[in-house]
Amino acid sequence: MRGALAALPAAFFALFFAYPVATIVGRGLKGDEGWRLGRLGEVLTRPDILDVLWFTTWQALASTALTLLVALPGAYVLARFDFPGRRVLRAVVTVPFVLPTVVVGTAFLALLGRGGLLDEAWGVRLDTTVWAILLAHVFFNYAVVVRTVGGLWAQLDPRQEEAARVLGASRLAAWRRVTLPALGPAVAAAALMVFLFTYTSFGVVVILGGPAYRTLEAEVYRQTAQLLDLPTAAVLTLVQFAAVGCVLALHAWTVRRRESALRLVDPAGTARRPRGAGQWALLGGVLASVALLLMLPLGVLVARSLDASGGLGYYRALRSVEASGGTFTVPPLQAVWNSLQFACAATAVAVVVGGLAAAALTRRAGRLVRGLDALLMLPLGVSAVTVGFGFLIALDEPPLDLRSSWFLVPLAQALVGVPFVVRTMLPVLRAVDARLREAAAVLGASPLRAWREVDLPMVRRALLVAAGFAFAVSLGEFGATVFIARADHPTLPVAVARLLGRPGELNYGQAMALSTILMVVCAVALLLLERVRVDGKGEF
Amino acid sequence: MGTTKKITAGAVAAALGAVTLTACGGEGGGSGEKPGGAGSKTVTLVSHDSFAASDAVLKEFTARTGYTVKVLKSGDAVEAVNKAVLTKGAPQGDVFFGVDNTTLSRALGNDVFEPYEAKGLDRVDPAVRLDGDGHRVTPVDYGDICVNYDKRYFADRKLAPPATFDDLAKPAYKDLLVVENPERSTPGLGFLLGTAAAYGDTGWQDYWKKLKANGVKVVDSWEIAYNQEFSGSAGGRKAGADRPLVVSYASSPPVEVLYGDPKPAEAPTGVSTGTCFRQIEFAGLLKGAANREGGKALIDFMIGKTFQEDVPLTMFVHPVAKDAALPELFTKHGVVIDKPLTLAPDKIAQNRDPWVQAWSSLVLK
Numbered sequence: 001m002r003g004a005l006a007a008l009p010a011a012f013f014a015l016f017f018a019y020p021v022a023t024i025v026g027r028g029l030k031g032d033e034g035w036r037l038g039r040l041g042e043v044l045t046r047p048d049i050l051d052v053l054w055f056t057t058w059q060a061l062a063s064t065a066l067t068l069l070v071a072l073p074g075a076y077v078l079a080r081f082d083f084p085g086r087r088v089l090r091a092v093v094t095v096p097f098v099l100p101t102v103v104v105g106t107a108f109l110a111l112l113g114r115g116g117l118l119d120e121a122w123g124v125r126l127d128t129t130v131w132a133i134l135l136a137h138v139f140f141n142y143a144v145v146v147r148t149v150g151g152l153w154a155q156l157d158p159r160q161e162e163a164a165r166v167l168g169a170s171r172l173a174a175w176r177r178v179t180l181p182a183l184g185p186a187v188a189a190a191a192l193m194v195f196l197f198t199y200t201s202f203g204v205v206v207i208l209g210g211p212a213y214r215t216l217e218a219e220v221y222r223q224t225a226q227l228l229d230l231p232t233a234a235v236l237t238l239v240q241f242a243a244v245g246c247v248l249a250l251h252a253w254t255v256r257r258r259e260s261a262l263r264l265v266d267p268a269g270t271a272r273r274p275r276g277a278g279q280w281a282l283l284g285g286v287l288a289s290v291a292l293l294l295m296l297p298l299g300v301l302v303a304r305s306l307d308a309s310g311g312l313g314y315y316r317a318l319r320s321v322e323a324s325g326g327t328f329t330v331p332p333l334q335a336v337w338n339s340l341q342f343a344c345a346a347t348a349v350a351v352v353v354g355g356l357a358a359a360a361l362t363r364r365a366g367r368l369v370r371g372l373d374a375l376l377m378l379p380l381g382v383s384a385v386t387v388g389f390g391f392l393i394a395l396d397e398p399p400l401d402l403r404s405s406w407f408l409v410p411l412a413q414a415l416v417g418v419p420f421v422v423r424t425m426l427p428v429l430r431a432v433d434a435r436l437r438e439a440a441a442v443l444g445a446s447p448l449r450a451w452r453e454v455d456l457p458m459v460r461r462a463l464l465v466a467a468g469f470a471f472a473v474s475l476g477e478f479g480a481t482v483f484i485a486r487a488d489h490p491t492l493p494v495a496v497a498r499l500l501g502r503p504g505e506l507n508y509g510q511a512m513a514l515s516t517i518l519m520v521v522c523a524v525a526l527l528l529l530e531r532v533r534v535d536g537k538g539e540f
Numbered sequence: 541m542g543t544t545k546k547i548t549a550g551a552v553a554a555a556l557g558a559v560t561l562t563a564c565g566g567e568g569g570g571s572g573e574k575p576g577g578a579g580s581k582t583v584t585l586v587s588h589d590s591f592a593a594s595d596a597v598l599k600e601f602t603a604r605t606g607y608t609v610k611v612l613k614s615g616d617a618v619e620a621v622n623k624a625v626l627t628k629g630a631p632q633g634d635v636f637f638g639v640d641n642t643t644l645s646r647a648l649g650n651d652v653f654e655p656y657e658a659k660g661l662d663r664v665d666p667a668v669r670l671d672g673d674g675h676r677v678t679p680v681d682y683g684d685i686c687v688n689y690d691k692r693y694f695a696d697r698k699l700a701p702p703a704t705f706d707d708l709a710k711p712a713y714k715d716l717l718v719v720e721n722p723e724r725s726t727p728g729l730g731f732l733l734g735t736a737a738a739y740g741d742t743g744w745q746d747y748w749k750k751l752k753a754n755g756v757k758v759v760d761s762w763e764i765a766y767n768q769e770f771s772g773s774a775g776g777r778k779a780g781a782d783r784p785l786v787v788s789y790a791s792s793p794p795v796e797v798l799y800g801d802p803k804p805a806e807a808p809t810g811v812s813t814g815t816c817f818r819q820i821e822f823a824g825l826l827k828g829a830a831n832r833e834g835g836k837a838l839i840d841f842m843i844g845k846t847f848q849e850d851v852p853l854t855m856f857v858h859p860v861a862k863d864a865a866l867p868e869l870f871t872k873h874g875v876v877i878d879k880p881l882t883l884a885p886d887k888i889a890q891n892r893d894p895w896v897q898a899w900s901s902l903v904l905k
Contacts, residue, residue: 207760225616225622393627509801
């Protein structure tokens with residue numbers, strides 16, 4: 001029965017991920033005379049490749065450490081302090097996570113590059129330095145820590161720590177002995193996710209790092225798309241697979257440990273107004289760091305989207321085809337509509353596939369099904385160019401010649417959305433007590449009725465949250481979309497990138513205006529999510 | 541595990557789908573027509589991201605031939621060509637546009653195109669017909685990659701802007717030039733090939749040593765070089781850029797006029813005419829095209845007068861047809877490059893990767 005539930009997600013994964021990726025990797029590693037695995041050693045001993053591996057690893061470690069350092073206080077504040085605007089703040093810190101890297105790269109260049117705020121104030125320029133990369137990574141992943149750690153933190157019973165203090169433990173000792181062990185697995189899980197996202201960083205590194213810095217992901221892109229050196233790209237893809245596989249295995253392990261018995265309480269009861277100078281200072285510090293690191297780059301985008309006199313000229317220009325000078329055959333504003341449609345379709349696919357997978361994973365799962373869990377996370381860690389090129393050469397024959405089908409865009413976006421759906425649904429589905437369902441059946445309810453009366457009310461909110469997240473991620477997805485989006489159906493991120501690729505003030509202004517629109521659409525989706533948040537149980 | 545659970549789970553799944561589908565309403569995004577096919581009325585043009593054509597011109601093609609053009613943008617120029625090579629035999633579309641003299645040998649060597657002699661080819665300058673009588677590719681446009689300068693910067697300092705490669709290495713122009721990384725950018729590669737054409741197979745390395753000593757700055761993309769570093773562009777002025785020399789195109793000055801806000805009477809930037817490398821772009825019928833007849837009609841149309849007169853203002857390149865008139869924007873604000881530098885496609889194919897690698901260890905390290 002679990003097998004039946006798992007069949008659709010497994011088939012989806014096999015067809016739209018494993019098969020294309022295996023095909024492109026196979027094309028690289030297979031010669032006329034059979035497999036050429038000697039390539040592995042050859043490539044992996046090249047000094048330039050070793051440089052890439054070294055840089056990829058240490059920048060990911062540094063990014064993860066920095067993100068934890070900056071975001072853990074934020075997680076604490078959002079979990080334990082009650083203050084006006086808390087809900088808005090939680091949505092705001094999540095906006096960066098779903099913004100496409102083109103937009104973020106532009107914002108950071110405007111801030112850290114020549115003529116940016118830092119440059120004007122102190123003459124400091126950080127673009128083409130590793131600092132720009134690290135700061136952008138913090139910007140992107142702040143929400144991962146806040147949501148993963150903060151969600152749990154809000155549910156830990158504060159009375160346990162208080163009890164320890166009553167029994168004579170110092171504040172530090174109580175925290176170290178009681179809270180830290182409970183939070184540990186969540187912190188580890190967050191750290192591993194941040195490591196995964198920064199290890200596979202592409203856009204940030206290419207836009208902000210300049211030619212001197214190259215991650216594995218960027219190198220796979222270069223070897224595949226630019227040099228057509230498929231053997232080298234295949235080896236690098238395998239290396240990335242191995243690394244991502246390790247991270248995911250570790251992650252799965254920490255998640256399982258996290259699910260071990262913790263006595264959780266309603267988060268509404270754990271937050272209180274800050275007391276004393278120390279707590280107010282902490283709140284102030286967190287607000288300041290959020291303002292500086294997260295809001296400022298977004299603010300710069302908005303400022304640049306307004307024309308010289310502070311008017312809305314660039315926004316108005318988005319309505320005409322002519323103003324884009326033939327870049328688009330449709331008004332750029334049409335991209336908003338395209339994006340919404342694609343995101344809707346992608347959300348539908350992601351929710352069905354991810355929901356089924358989560359349902360299959362719910363019951364005490366065997367090793368096989370647990371493997372499915374990790375498998376569905378893999379697309380997060382494999383380069384879009386590998387998947388995209390895989391689509392090109394694997395899905396090229398009827399009935400599977402999907403390459404020119406509009407549906408390929410939502411399919412590719414769904415691949416990225418599924419892991420989020422699984423991670424959101426899983427904890428909630430696991431919490432539904434099977435005995436309730438059985439009781440309903442005993443009392444004569446039909447299976448459908450039992451589902452409607454028992455399961456649905458409990459998972460509905462989680463479902464909406466999952467859908468919302470998949471929707472936001474799809475809206476911002478760039479890597480795979482740019483690869484397959486049709487010229488007459490540009491999505492928002494694609495339109496931004498194309499506008500940035502042309503000279504002239506009007507194009508630049510329109511790119512900023514579209515970025516702002518994308519940001520607002522994402523923010524609205526996330527704010528709606530906040531309204532239906534499921535007790536912080538989801539992992540994102 | 542009973543059937544009850546199975547049914548429950550199935551129902552959950554069905555509802556999951558239903559909820560989101562209804563929540564989102566219709567999912568559009570594409571028309572239902574099947575692309576390709578012998579009798580198809582759609583012809584698919586695969587191209588790079590910079591492809592652009594006026595809506596009216598594409599409609600005229602449909603009015604004349606009955607075929608509708610579907611454009612599939614496939615990444616930057618090199619990436620698009622590489623995809624065409626990878627999908628050889630089962631192409632993504634019928635016609636490929638955007639292979640240029642730097643990538644031509646790879647495309648021809650991999651046998652991507654089917655020969656077709658376009659109607660009206662006699663109106664095209666023989667100098668740009670690089671495949672001669674093979675007719676595997678048809679030239680469509682050309683453009684020159686040249687150093688651009690910020691007119692105001694040089695006027696303010698009463699300094700003559702540089703005109704040649706040699707000038708760029710002179711002390712008067714120290715720390716003024718920003719170029720793109722040839723590994724990742726087409727203009728960057730064009731500029732490198734221009735120096736190789738000017739100084740010879742080995743001489744170019746000495747020249748770059750001089751450029752490096754003279755403070756050349758390398759960035760990854762044209763977007764960054766032009767909009768963030770170059771003081772003469774609209775974006776650069778806004779960003780407080782301070783490099784008055786940049787590798788861009790001979791057509792960039794007219795574009796600055798076109799998109800100026802308000803439009804300036806004169807282009808704010810100029811072109812160093814002695815630094816130009818000519819890039820020629822071609823279209824070809826893809827082998828295995830589903831709609832060969834439509835593809836041929838499209839190639840004919842692309843060298844026809846209507847399309848040719850459209851390319852200057854959509855892609856900012858020059859038409860190859862002798863009877864195509866240039867728009868006023870180009871005749872008024874553009875420059876004519878008398879002696880552009882060029883290299884044979886075969887020579888580029890042989891040397892491209894080693895040169896770029898040599899350049900990389902010479903300039904970036």
